[in-house]
Amino acid sequence: MDDSVDRHIARWRGKAPFDERVEAIATRMQFLVKYFAQAKDQALAAVGLQDFEYETLHRLGSRGEGGRVAPSELAAELKVSPAGMTGRLDTLERAGLVRRIRSEEDRRRVDVELTDEGRTLWLKAMELRGEVEDEMMGVLGPDDQDTLAALLKRMLLHMETRDHS
CATH class of the missing domain: 1.10.10.10 (Winged helix-like DNA-binding domain superfamily/Winged helix DNA-binding domain)
Incomplete structure (x- = not known):
């Protein structure tokens, strides 16, 4: 089944130079971050903060x-x-x-x-x-969550420690 990122990549295929795998990963991460932000906004609205x-x-x-x-x-x-x-x-x-x-x-x-x-x-x-975050992560089993956490950590450490000169 296609998600919104599959459709995004299909629209752009052949129109701009990009690595489809990298684009798919980066765009899915961006969309998931938006879902996390929406969950936070909804939680804050619910408690009046x-x-x-x-x-x-x-x-x-x-x-x-x-x-x-x-x-x-x-x-x-x-x-x-x-x-x-x-x-x-x-x-x-x-x-x-x-x-x-x-x-x-x-x-x-x-x-x-x-x-x-x-x-x-x-x-x-x-x-x-946390309820929404748990729901989002719940589609992955514990081993997949550990793998994802390790991969994201590796990426983040690379960006945090690279030479910015």
Whole structure:
């Protein structure tokens, strides 16, 4: 059975120089990434989060229960300005999803942590997103998933470590 990429390649065959195998792989990866993004968007809409809110909660959630971080470190991870981070945190704090607290190491510093409500909302979004991701991956058995993961890792490592000069 043909998929949309088979039809795409058939339309372009003989009209432009390209390697059909590479085009098929690259285009299927692009389409699958779009499906992952749609799943994330749907999960966020279901729990009432915007993308910037989710990404901020996600970074905080990665620190585990009771994990705290300085706003400047969070801003660097998310690649936003300190002023942008302040705005994000103000919004999340007003919604009761994060709280600012004095650092235990340096009382002059303020850290940020997830509230219970923030953690619950973030985990619900993760669960909804994971259901779609599991469905997508479920068409492959565990051995095929391991093989795909290894192949993608090899490709990514090559791109991350190649000489960019």
